[in-house]
Amino acid sequence: MSNKLRCILIDDEQHLIQSLSHIFDKDFPQVEICGTANDIITGKRLIEEIQPDLVFLDIAMPVGSGFDLLEQLEVINFEIVFMTSYHNYALEALKYMAMAYLLKPIDPADLRKVIEKTESMKNLRYNNSHYEALLENLNNANDKLNKKIVIQTNGTNEIVNTKDIIRFEGANKYTIIHIQNAKSLISSYSIGKYASMLEELDFYLCHKSHLINLKKVVSFDPNTGVKMSNGSNAPIATRKYHEFLMKIKDF
Numbered sequence: 001m002s003n004k005l006r007c008i009l010i011d012d013e014q015h016l017i018q019s020l021s022h023i024f025d026k027d028f029p030q031v032e033i034c035g036t037a038n039d040i041i042t043g044k045r046l047i048e049e050i051q052p053d054l055v056f057l058d059i060a061m062p063v064g065s066g067f068d069l070l071e072q073l074e075v076i077n078f079e080i081v082f083m084t085s086y087h088n089y090a091l092e093a094l095k096y097m098a099m100a101y102l103l104k105p106i107d108p109a110d111l112r113k114v115i116e117k118t119e120s121m122k123n124l125r126y127n128n129s130h131y132e133a134l135l136e137n138l139n140n141a142n143d144k145l146n147k148k149i150v151i152q153t154n155g156t157n158e159i160v161n162t163k164d165i166i167r168f169e170g171a172n173k174y175t176i177i178h179i180q181n182a183k184s185l186i187s188s189y190s191i192g193k194y195a196s197m198l199e200e201l202d203f204y205l206c207h208k209s210h211l212i213n214l215k216k217v218v219s220f221d222p223n224t225g226v227k228m229s230n231g232s233n234a235p236i237a238t239r240k241y242h243e244f245l246m247k248i249k250d251f
Contacts, residue, residue, distance in 0.1 A: 004032040005118070008050060010043035010066070011058040011083060016104070020056065023108060028115060040064040044072055052078050054118060056102075059084040067138060070131050079118050079126070093137040095197055096149045097130060126157060133159050144201050151177055153185045160185070162201055166216045166228050168194050170209035178232060180216075204247050210234040214251050220244070 007024070009017050017036045024031045034050045037043035039061060047055065057066040057080055066082060067090075082094055082101040094101045100114050133148040140146050151158045160179060169176040170191035177185040187194075195205045202214045206226065216229040225235040226244075236244055 004030055005053045005115075006034045006050065007031050007054045007056065008034060008043070008046050008052045009036045009056045010038075010040070010046075010069070011056070012038050012061040013058070014038060016083075016106070020106070020111075023111065027108070027112075030119070031115065040066070040069040040072070043069055047073065047078070054079045054081065056081045056083060058082075059090055060086070067135060071135060076126070076128050076131050080131075081114050081118070090138065092200075093134055093141070096137055096147055097126075097134045099126070099130075099134065099150075130157060130159065147201055149197070151185050151187050152189065153177075153187045158185060162198065162203075162213075163215070165203075165213055166230050166232070167213060167234055168203075168211035169234070178228075178230060180230065202251075204244065206234060206236045206240055206244055208237065214248060217248060217251065220248065 009020055011017055017038075021033050021036070024033055031054070034052060035046040037046055040063070043055075043057070055078055057069065059066045059082055070076065070080075080099070082090075082099065083104060083106070084090060084101065085104040087103075091101065100117060102110055102114060130150060133150075137147055145163055147162045148159050149162060151160055160177070164180045164182070166178040166180055168191050169178065173188070173190075175187045175189055175191045175194060177187060179185065191205075191209060191211055195203070195211050198211070203211055204214055205211050212226060212228065212234050218227045218229055220226040220236065222236065222238075222241050225233050227233055
């Protein structure tokens with residue numbers, strides 16, 4: 001039995017498919033290209049016939065997007081690497097869900113990182129619920145109050161609504177996520193990664209080890225820091241107190 005990753009390439013740019021196929025043949029013997037498609041109709045048929053491990057999927061195509069294809073699939077039991085030429089709302093949605101993507105023109109070094117990540121996360125597969133959350137984020141692109149993110153923790157991918165997150169707390173190489181009326185989660189992602197992911201969603205890095213949801217702040221003091229809605233506290237770095245006051249005044 002082959003241990004290769006069985007892969008499908010879906011992109012309307014035939015030259016890109018040919019280029020990727022060549023790179024895989026030359027540099028990635030662990031990947032087997034089992035089919036290619038230039039549109040979502042052919043792509044859907046190939047996915048259902050081949051049952052791949054991995055699909056490289058273009059986001060923007062002339063007749064139907066990669067996200068349209070996802071909506072048409074009854075079961076998603078394979079990994080997806082999204083491809084796009086644009087920095088836009090779609091990339092933000094992918095970042096919230098910790099999903100792999102490549103920017104065109106594709107850099108072989110970035111491609112290698114994506115393949116290595118896919119191989120290392122075989123036991124952390126995404127499923128229909130994760131892609132449904134992705135599509136929900138896309139449909140609510142302008143709604144800052146209703147975003148879902150994936151927290152990779154304890155061998156699983158947990159979906160959490162950002163409005164339920166009280167704060168993130170850095171602890172050594174891990175991050176503790178405190179959630180309203182739920183058990184805290186522990187993630188191997190750094191607090192800096194969450195800060196960059198959520199900076200547009202009313203989260204504020206008040207201290208190098210504390211990222212807070214500004215909507216969950218109950219009170220604050222320059223000496224004792226902020227008190228959150230669950231009764232917990234987080235310090236405010238002295239140099240950040242003025243900036244914090246500017247942020248919190250809108251809440």
